[in-house]
Amino acid sequence: MTGSTPASFTADDYRARLDRATRSAADAGLAGLLVAPGPDLVWLTGYAPTAATERLTLLVLAAGREPVLVVPALEAPDAGKAVGAPALTFRDWTDGEDPHALTAALLDGPGRLGVSDNAWALHLLGLQRALPATAFASLTEALPMLRAVKDAAELELLAAAGAAADATFEDVRALPFRGRRESELAADLDRLLRAHGHAVVDFTIVASGPNGANPHHEVGDRVIEDGDMVVLDFGGLLGGYGSDTSRTVHVGEPTQEERRVHDLVREAQEAGFQAVRPGVACQEIDRAARAVIEDAGYGRYFIHRTGHGIGVTTHEPPYMIEGEEQPLVPGMCFSVEPGIYLPGRFGVRIEDIVTVTEEGGRRLNDTVRELVTVD
Helix, strand or coil: CCCCCCCCCCHHHHHHHHHHHHHHHHHCCCCEEEECCCHHHHHHHCCCCCCCCCCCCEEEECCCCCCEEEEEHHHHHHHCCCCCHHHCEEEEECECECHHHHHHCCCCCCCEEEECCCCCHHHHHHHHHHCCCCEEEEHHHHCCCCCCECCHHHHHHHHHHHHHHHHHHHHHCCCCCCCCEHHHHHHHHHHHHHHCCCCEEEEEEEEEHHHHHCCCCCCCCCECCCCCEEEEEEEEEECCEECCEEEEEEECCCCHHHHHHHHHHHHHHHHHHHCCCCCCEHHHHHHHHHHHHHHCCCHHHCCCCCEEECCCCCCEEEEECCCCCCECCCCEEEEECCEEEECCCEEEECEEEEEECCCCEEECCCCCCCCEEEC
């Protein structure tokens, strides 16, 4: 993830996020947070370094202290241009200094620190040496809901990303499928997502015929044939926020069984959506969708969770999965995407992004969910 942040957010927005993260850390019994480059740093500061580097960049948050961004001196000018920079104190370091010792000096002694999941092992090990009496926990483990509840501006960006993904589907379904390679359709999806405003395309799954039985099929050169089911799953970032939608189409007229399986997935997806309301545990969304498929005898062919959160990344907490008892809160956004995968034959998946409202749920994808035939 590189580049600038959405213009919708101001330095005050980032200051409020930093304050919220610091309070959340204290409430969770953490002495502070250490945030490396990645989605958490983007969300908290608006800063996305343009390239991965072995040099330490780390946001240090601790109660009673100003937020500090430890940054290599040669990258400090770019960091200072981030929208959230006015809310930060900068501490730059030059080659030859020990950035781990520098970071340790910004903290108040032993405790438990939350560390962003994508921090380099090189730096975590260096921090452990500099802070031998300190314990570390992954940020997802310690504060899984930090980015989960979106504000009005974030919801607007997610809705725009969803609408762009919908427009992409409407365009791609009008293209020829029969006789073309999966890779060609995937290139069309990439082109259309960008044409509809996406700055980043994260994935374009085109899984035809038996390939559709693999939920994360890597696009290949299989030629799409008459009679194929084709799973389309695609998304990326528009304005810094994610889209992710799936629809399954059929080349020519489907068989009775293919229609039945598709109808079951559509019913399961609807059941998952209807279960969305404030206070309901995340696992209940999974249970509602899964029950439809299990009752029809296809339970062993639904081989993944029902959904995942979405925001500045296309996959983040919360997760709609058995055992996740986190209650839904208005402003949470996540996918509802049940599927049935018949090995060696075909697969079906239908996916919408849904946001929790005071009354229930609102879909951010609205293309047709019935089985679409294509040429």
